[in-house]
Amino acid sequence: xxxxxxxxPDFSVGALEALIKAGHEITAVVTQPDKAKGRSGxxxxxxVKECAVRHxxxxxxxxxxxxxxxxxxxxxxxxxxxxxxxxxxxxxxxxLEMPRFGCINIHASLLPKYRGAAPxxxxxxxGERETGVTIMQMDAGVDTxxxxxxxxxxxxxxxxxxxxxxxxxxxxxxxxxxxxxxxEKGEIxxxxxxxxxxxxxxMMDKSMxxxxxxxxxxxxxxxxxGLNPWPSAYTxxxxxxxKIWSSDAMDGDAENAVxxxxxxxxxxxxxxxxxxxGILRIYELQLEGKKRMDTKSFLLGNPWKEGMLLx
Numbered sequence: 001x002x003x004x005x006x007x008x009p010d011f012s013v014g015a016l017e018a019l020i021k022a023g024h025e026i027t028a029v030v031t032q033p034d035k036a037k038g039r040s041g042x043x044x045x046x047x048v049k050e051c052a053v054r055h056x057x058x059x060x061x062x063x064x065x066x067x068x069x070x071x072x073x074x075x076x077x078x079x080x081x082x083x084x085x086x087x088x089x090x091x092x093x094x095x096l097e098m099p100r101f102g103c104i105n106i107h108a109s110l111l112p113k114y115r116g117a118a119p120x121x122x123x124x125x126x127g128e129r130e131t132g133v134t135i136m137q138m139d140a141g142v143d144t145x146x147x148x149x150x151x152x153x154x155x156x157x158x159x160x161x162x163x164x165x166x167x168x169x170x171x172x173x174x175x176x177x178x179x180x181x182x183x184e185k186g187e188i189x190x191x192x193x194x195x196x197x198x199x200x201x202x203m204m205d206k207s208m209x210x211x212x213x214x215x216x217x218x219x220x221x222x223x224x225x226g227l228n229p230w231p232s233a234y235t236x237x238x239x240x241x242x243k244i245w246s247s248d249a250m251d252g253d254a255e256n257a258v259x260x261x262x263x264x265x266x267x268x269x270x271x272x273x274x275x276x277x278g279i280l281r282i283y284e285l286q287l288e289g290k291k292r293m294d295t296k297s298f299l300l301g302n303p304w305k306e307g308m309l310l311x
Contacts, residue, residue, distance in 0.1 A: 002024075003025065003080070003082070004029075004030060005029050005030070005085075006031070007029075007031060007087055008088045011168070012087075019180070026052075027078050030059075030062070030087065031045075032089070033063055060073055060077075066095070079099045081100070082098070082099050083104055083105075083180075084104070096139065096140070104138060104179070110130075111150075112194055112195065116142065116202060117203040120165055120168060124159060124225050129154070130153065132152040134149075135148045136148060137190055148179055148182075151171045161229070162229050209223070210235070211233055211234065211244070213260035213275055215275060215276050216249075216278055217249035217277065217279055221247050221280060224244050235310045244280075248283070249280060250272065250279040264306060268296060268299075270295050283295055
């Protein structure tokens, strides 16, 4: 098949590599414009662009994909299908209808659940036991198109957004190759999404990581994993922010005796913090302006002790 591939972040790279390996002709890669990043302001290109350049594939980086000029440029690249994976822009109806097989999207959830921008993070925060990847026929809505294929992925007990990201990227890469083969053979029957089961996830931002110690320890522990590595779960102590990187939810009745957020134990290798219900045991953290470290190393320079209040 002749494919125009649209994607931007790391999540999109595996699928592009898989399509190339499977023998599909990638006539162009469409990705977001290069951007300045970090304090240095150094301009960096997207991971998908880096992949395309390695393989000698033409790259198109429109600021706005919907403009007549961008549409005109797209028309220069022959394609049976457009494959989209976390591209970062909404496609117009005109673009959706341009290729013979339309536009298909690799989405990191089992649609219709977790439509939107951050399904990987949210399913961990919500305590889901499984998630997956959906290949969807795109329409004018946001993740509302017909389901073509799906693959389930188990969420491990200590899964972080980072580790689940890798699992789903691999699943998506495998599934898109299988799906294109089925499309070519005419062996796919699209399935309408059940709107009664739909849910939508908003984009993650840093404010979502602020820990509310009145919540259950189980919920806070899931937040820590779901926001790892970005935007990360954090609290405050003595006027400085502290990121929490690794923790466990423990049973305990400390909530009956002390204010939530109080350190109820400061051992050699962990802190125990009282929550609305249960205790959060912290193993790895990062004080504002410092590097990430385990509790043992942290205590060498930060004499936190029982009775201190976080938050």
